[in-house]
Amino acid sequence: MLTVAALYHFTRFADPAALKGPLARTACAHGVRGTLLLAAEGINGTIAGTRRGIDAVLAHIRALPGCAGLEWKESAADAMPFGKMKVRLKREIVTMGQPDVDPRASVGHYVEPADWNALITAPDVAVIDTRNDYEVAIGSFAGAVDPGTRSFRDFPAWWRANADRFAGKRIAMFCTGGIRCEKSTNWLLSQGVGDVFHLKGGILKYLEDVPARDSLWQGECFVFDGRVSLTHGLQQGRHGLCHACRRPLAPEDRERPEYEEGVCCHCCVGEYDEADRARFRERQRQVARGELKFEGIVLSPGRESPCTP
Incomplete structure (x- = not known):
């Protein structure tokens, strides 16, 4: 292990x-x-x-x-x-594109995983998932608001367009490991939002600490590595990855007619032209021959080091 x-x-x-x-x-x-x-x-x-x-x-x-x-x-x-x-x-370790954001100055109230369920089921609390749309698609907390953002950069504009929906509410936010909430809660405080909370340690800590029988989490949690998704107890989930668009795919998604391994899936079948697909098919042939991994390491001796400082 x-x-x-x-x-x-x-x-x-x-x-x-x-x-x-x-x-x-x-x-x-x-x-x-x-x-x-x-x-x-x-x-x-x-x-x-x-x-x-x-x-x-x-x-x-x-x-x-x-x-x-x-x-x-x-x-x-x-x-x-x-x-x-x-x-x-990088310019930012998580890109929000708001130059005045500084989590070292102030953030929302941290909420331990053991106390999270009580907070997010309170009637005066609005729960917001700060992750990207493809992450939310495979799992989130019951009743959480999905901003539908394709990038964390989109979150400030989404909030400005929707702030009135949350008037008079306490705001509870969460993300995979906690880093986005450090910035998003700091930014909301700068926008005059008074009661802002976020899940300490993120979804990963919640899935580690809270037993499945007591959990309000539904689905799986997307992670940015070869495991693709995790479930309760931080066990590997059932999702794979489309190596064209990098979106997570459930086993049944890989049975759909739009799916071609390494080339496209039902999410991206209309996003690439034939020249792109030809490149993807050639890449897939290299993978099948053992010359290439999708992570980018070439297996043929002497071609590329697994370390790139």
């Missing part, structure tokens, strides 16, 4: 570029793969590896400026869910 660690931490990095190489080398030296994002506002990402490897990378991150208080969430995987180790520089 491999350990998967999902993490984020808001802090101020004076020179994120200087942190990139040493972090990537530490991960690669210990066989850890995944993606870590660095920006002036902090670090975000998910990594997988042996217990020893994950501990080494987490120790490295905790030693970075302002990261001593780093928290993370762990789950397990039967096989490596990532093809490479990637450390990338």
